[in-house]
Amino acid sequence: MNRGTVVSLNISSGGVPKLPVEQALVTVNGVRGDGYHDLKHHGGPERAVCIYSAELIAALRGEGHPIFPGSAGENLTVAGLDWSEMVPGARVAVGEALLEITDYTSPCLTIRDSFTGGRFGRISQKSNPGWSRVYGKVVTEGIMRVGDFIEILPE
Secondary structure: OEEEEEEEEEEOOOOOOOEEEOEEEEEOOEEOOOOOOOOOOOOOHHHOEEEEEHHHHHHHHHOOOOOOOOOOOOOEEEEOOOHHHOOOOOEEEEOOEEEEEEEEOOOOHHHHHHOHHHOHHHHOOOOOOOOOOEEEEEEEOEEEEOOOEEEEOOO
């Protein structure tokens, strides 16, 4: 079983950092209360939720990057998962919601302050496989809370 925990839920009216909240409703259109300035590249049904690993954030901090939960624009920061299994097509149960991973994110200039020297490409799937955030679409809407279990479901 690949099961972890939600350590941070993050939203903003647009831009980064996204700030922590204790719970959030996730719908097919995204996390309630969260907004984007650039709707061409962020948000929408196929990119409703952005997810990242607390362990990868800790490793990046160990490299000297000032990244923290929400600073790279993720809505959901999770711990305890085998991140190599967070791939397009994987289904993830979290709180009351069911998500399906749709793609790896493409890092952009907006998150440069989370990286020493502005090197946001450090979390590019193309340049550094396994270090990317992922996008998910919402299969089943529901409430997510800090402390909820997150589980990658078997195929």
